[in-house]
Amino acid sequence: MPESGFPSYIYTYTHTEDEASLCGMELRCLFGRVIPPMLFSSGIQVDVSRSPFIKERVDVMYAGDTLEEIYKQTEQVELAGQTFKVIFVKTNDLAPEHKVEYDERRAIEREIGMRIEGEADVNRPERVYGLVTLGGRWYFGTYHKNKATWLRQMQKPRSYSIALSTRVARAAVNMAVPRIPGVKAIDPCCGIGTVMVEALSMGIDIVGRDINPFIAAGARTNIAHFGFESTVTLGDIADIEEHYDAAIVDMPYNLYSSITPEEQFAILANARRIAGRVVIVAIEAMDEMISSAGFTIIDRCIAKKGLFSRHLMLCE
Template identity: 75%
Template sequence: MDNTNRMPAYIYTYACREDEISLCQLELRSLFGMETQANLFKTDILVDVSRSPFIKERIDVMYEGDKLADIYEQVEQLDLGSATFKAIFVKTNDLAPGDKVEYAERRIIEREIGMHIEGEADINRPDLLYGIVAFGGRWYFGSYHKNTALWLHHMKKPRSYSIALSTRVARAAVNIAVPRPEGIRAIDPCCGIGTVLVEALSMGIDMVGRDINHFIARGARENLAFFGLEGVVTRGDIADIAETYDAAIVDMPYNLYSKITPEEQFSLLLHARRIAKRVVVVSIEAIDEMIGNAGFTITDRCIARKGLFSRHLLVCE
């Protein structure tokens, strides 16, 4: 097949637990404008594979064909120079049950691809990674990228408290609030110990933090410094913020753990609408009426569950 002048194409695989499906699908809609019931999909949108807590890997499509033989023929065009390589058969695919490729056959296919590539294979420390995957009745081959799962490292914060968002939910919330980071300024005006802020800054997203509690704001700064992240965390009320931002994430204080009143919650939403164009509101309950009264329209939503505890994530504009 002639691949000249074709549109860029990327194939992603992802995985989530059953209680994460709603959150995962909202993140996919935010990042790619689509969702899928399968665990892989094809798109022309390029996203850093390590941004998402759910995306596992990405193939940047170079060649495609109806049969494996088409791929074997096309990879002979590769010119790697002195670089070493490794070919990986992507286990997540949509092959019919009768066509599933087991471990031994996957290794055979990887070796066969390697034999058709002009260059030196290195299974331990290759310079280049390539992947092959079956999707939609065709075979695809291209550069392979695996998620580094950086958010797992962020679980080990020096400062934490039990009601903070998990790093997975926080990272997804950032992607939902800021799907396209270029030129975007964001804020977490009730940042707590900085769980959201750590995830945003680790992805290179321009986000500042603020908290009304001096000791908690100091804890957020300690967490940023622990991970070598440079960011601004100020102490103060959201009502005192004069600047405006493209996006905000507001993790609403919980009546279960704080003395905040419904009036104070409503004030928080009013100020969030004043300072940001797009706001992801995180709440332990659906507060649609309060959000509507604050002048927002809810454009998308999900529920993130963990055991018996649920959080509503509401995209408000």
């Protein structure tokens, strides 16, 4: 562990311009604060592959004001016979005049590699270490890269055009369930199961429900296709009796269905009844209706895709 006063973890992240709002809210939910651009430190450990935006994480072992201090400390690394690799993290907050170019990054990696007693393996190392600079200091530690596991989940056997994108669904799950252990979640209007698949891929205990038998069957097919197990029941949200820690509610859209405002309100009121923390996804802001259902909106964002936008509202 790093000595007192050092950050425990340093993360880097990236997003498109359209995803800036979505990314910002997801990171606020995961880390409990507004996150600065590109990279940041935190005492909270988050699996980097949970987020569609986080790129990498360094678990800080050593810190120094200069590279020489880092070089000296890395001589203490113990590998227990394992092979290793050192990565200079490209994302940093260095001023343009202090930018470290490609050749110098490789030279720094080699310098550290020579000071670590063991066998380097750039192709299939058993341990990977990262070097990153943040706030004028250098940090070295175990390196973790996002495995982008959700990419395989983009190709579902059952799909339809208005389903949430995989990235939006994954971010919504992280907003609803920032801490996984012991949390029971539900998607009470689960559609073809996009949200459920993402939640299950993170190890979240989630069940689903949908009023449409054909759509519910599609959700079961998609969940099974990726090797996950969960329950998708058939029926109205009003008939749910169990209480859950969290829910993700992708509201049916007037644009594509015959749902009335009264039916929309009933979904919100029942979501308030069955869950303590709810992420509501809608094609428009629904502040008045959400408030009337007994919720307080504690955070919000807009996820854009071309001309189409979805509002995500975290409610308690």
